[in-house]
Amino acid sequence: MSDKTRFGLDETRIPEAWYNIMPDLKTPPAPPRVVTPDGTELGPDQIGEVMAKLFPMECLKQEMSPDRWIDIPGAVIDVYKTYRPSPLLRAKQLERVLGLPAGVKIFFKYEGVSPAGSHKPNTAIPQAYYNKQEGITKISTETGAGQWGSALSIAGALYGIDVEVFMVGVSYDQKPYRRILMETYGGTVHKSPSNLTEAGRHVLAMDPNSTGSLGIAISEAVEVAMKNDDTHYALGSVLNHVCLHQTIIGLEAIEQMALAEEEPDVVIACVGGGSNFAGLAFPYYHRKLEGKSNARLLAVEPKACPTLTAGEYRYDLGDEAGMTPQMLMYTLGHDFVPAGIHAGGLRYHGDSPLVSQLVHEGEAEAIAVDQTACFAAAAQFARAEGILPAPESSHAILAAINEALAAKEAGEDKVILFNLSGHGHFDLAAYAAYNAGELEDFDFAAGATLCGDDL
C-alpha cells in the first residue's frame, strides 16, 4: 500500500489502444434499427449508407468492431499529451473529514484538467482527427449548456477543421460564456432553432418564439451534415465509438491504481449518455474477466432522470425528433423531458446501448440520487479537496461518500474509485442556488416535472 496522494503517469504510459468492450459482452450488442415513417424497416446496408453521410468510416468501423483493442492514432496521442495522462488522486482530506478508518480509502480520477474542463475532449479529439483524415472540412453538432460544443470546438481548432454548433436557444441566451468559449476557439455558434435549416424554419414557423430543445438542435445539425458533402456530424456521448474513446480514462486508472498498490472494490461514475461511466468502468469490466478484479461497477444517475433504474429496456429513438436510428437501451421514452436539474449532462431520456446492456446483464449496478444531496456532497468535497466539481460529477461523489460511510459503519475495509468527470467553474449559478437553499429535488417516481430550460 502506498501512502501517496497523487499517482501520475509519464506521458510514455498513455495507452496506445482503446478497449472495445463489444467482443467481451455476454451476448453480441443489438444493432440499430431504422423504421421509416411508412413502417418499412431499413436493412443494415441502407442504415450504413445514411450513417456514412454523418460519420467518418473509421468511427463507423469502431461502432461495430469485433476487435478488443483498437489502436489510438499517433496524432491523437500527440494531442492527448497536452492534458493526459490525467491525474489519479487519493482524497485524503475528504477521508479525514469523513473520519474514515485506515481501511476505507477514496481515490478519484480527475478529468477536469482537460482544456474544456471535462472528459469530453477524449472523444472530440479522435472524432475531429478521423474527419480530417477523410477530407471533411466541417463538423456540425448540437450542444445544450455547451460542454460538448466547447470540446469539439477545441478539437476542431487543433486539427484545422471548422465546427458549426447549434446551441439550444434558451442556453444561447442565458449562458453566453460557453458560447464565447466556443467562438474563441473559432467555432461558429447558431441559436437553435435557426433560419439556416428546414428543421429550424419549420419550428420557427409554428412558434416564432421557440426557445429550442436538444432534439431540435440535433435535427438542425444532422440536416447540415446530410446536405453537405464536406460536412459530417458528431455526437458527444451514447454511441459505441464514443464510449470506446473514453476508455482511456479507465486504462490509465488501472495503471495508476497499480502505482497506489490498491485494487478498487467499487468503481463509480455518473451516467447521462453513459460515456464517462463507460470510460472508467469498461476497462475494469475487462479486468474482472481477466480475474484481476472483483470490483462492483456502479452507475449513478439523477432521480429526475432515472433511465437505468426506472426506464424500460427496449428499442427507442435517440432523439425527440426521430432523426436518429432506434437503439436497444434503457429509456424513459424519447419524448420524456426531464426536470430542470443543474446537471444538464445527465438529462437524457435514454442511455448508451453498451452501458444499458451491462446493467441489463447484471454486470453493472445503477442507483438514482437527489440533486440537493449531490450538491451537499460536492460542497463537502470542494471544501476538503479544493476542487469544485461539475454538478454531473457530484453524483459520483455522493455515491462514493455513501459507500465509504457504509463501510465505516459496517467495520469493513473498502477501496473506492470514482470518476471526477469535470470541474464546476462554469456552473456557479447552480452553486449560487444551492448556497441560497433554493435547489429543488425532482423525483421521477413522484411524477415527472416538465422543465426544459437547463439543458
Add this chain to the structure above:
Amino acid sequence: MSDKTRFGLDETRIPEAWYNIMPDLKTPPAPPRVVTPDGTELGPDQIGEVMAKLFPMECLKQEMSPDRWIDIPGAVIDVYKTYRPSPLLRAKQLERVLGLPAGVKIFFKYEGVSPAGSHKPNTAIPQAYYNKQEGITKISTETGAGQWGSALSIAGALYGIDVEVFMVGVSYDQKPYRRILMETYGGTVHKSPSNLTEAGRHVLAMDPNSTGSLGIAISEAVEVAMKNDDTHYALGSVLNHVCLHQTIIGLEAIEQMALAEEEPDVVIACVGGGSNFAGLAFPYYHRKLEGKSNARLLAVEPKACPTLTAGEYRYDLGDEAGMTPQMLMYTLGHDFVPAGIHAGGLRYHGDSPLVSQLVHEGEAEAIAVDQTACFAAAAQFARAEGILPAPESSHAILAAINEALAAKEAGEDKVILFNLSGHGHFDLAAYAAYNAGELEDFDFAAGATLCGDDL
C-alpha cells in the same frame, strides 16, 4: 534533447524548501518605512509590532530571512499534492502553427491546474497554515475580481479557518461568479465599502453610492485584522514571503526542464504585483549564480500600467489609502488608477520590492505590451494548444511568441520558457469583447485613462 510534450514530476519530487532570493541579491533589500501623519518615522520594532497584529510570525520571519532555503512544512506539502507538481509542457502545436525551425522551442509551466485556476493557492495555502498554527481563527483580505479571495477561501476551507473577504463593490455586483465560488468554499464576502468598518462607513458617508476600490477594500480588511486578536490579514502578492512561496513554480520547472534536457535561454512571466514572475524567475536567478544557466529573465507588463518600464524607483505606499508601510519599488504613484484593462491582476501601481530590485540592478528585463496584442496571442495559443489563458498570462504568451519569431527571423536557436499562470474560464466576458473587436489599448505614455471598474 527529449522529444516529449509533457514533463511531469512524481509527487515525491515536490521541492521540500522554497528559495529565498534575499541573501543572493547584490545589495541587501531595503526595509519598509512607516511615516506617521505627523511626520514621525517609526523604528523597526514599532513597525514589527504593527505587522505582528496582521501577519503570523512565521511569515514575518520569512519576510526578512537571511536563509537561502526555507523548509516547506509537511502539512503544506500534503495540500500542495492535491494539484502539484504542476505540469511543464512543450507547446508543440503552437511551434507548428508559428512555423518555428527545430532549434526554436517553447515550453510553459501551467499553474491553471490548481483548484483556483491560478498560481495563487501556492501562497494562500502556507499563509492559512501558518495562521492556523498560531491559533488564528479568521483571516481577512481584500479582492478585486476575485482570484485571490478564491484562493484564500479554498486554503481556509482546507485548514478549517474562517476567511472574510472585502470585495470591491463594482466587482461584487458585476462579477457574481467569483463571489459564489468563495461562498461555496465557505468564505464570507462583503461588498466594499461596507458598514462593517470605520473605513467603509467613512467612505459611504462621503459617497453613499461608492462602488469601491482596491485601496478601500484593503483598508477595511486591515482594520478588521487590527481590531480582532483572533484575526489576521493576508496579501496575495508583492510581499517577500509571498514571492518566496511562489518559488515552488520555478524549482519544479528547473527539474522538469532537466527531464526535457534543455536549458531555457529566456524565462518569461507577466508582472502585476510580481509574485508569479518571482515564482518562476527567482529560482533561475539562483541557477545563474550557480553558473548553470545564462537565461534572460523577462518581466512583461501592460502598457496601461507599466510600473517597471515607466515608473520611478523610490519609496512609496503599497495602497492608495496609506494603510500600508512604504516600500522601495518601481511605482507609478500610489494614487495612480490604471485604465480598465481586462488583466485585472496586472493593474497595480507598484511592484514587488524584490522584483523591482532585480530589474533595478539589471538582473531582469522588463517590457510593456498592448492589451489587444495580448488577446490575439491568447486566442492563437488557445486554438493551438487547447488551453484558454487568463488575460494576465496572455502577456507572457505574447512575449514568448515574439521571442520565438525573432529567433526564427535571425536564424538562431532559442529555448523559451514562460509561466502560464492561470486559465481564462472566469474571463469570458473579456474574450467576448476581444472576439467582437471591442477591446481598446491604453498607453500610459500617451496619458493615463482613469477607469477603475475592472479591478
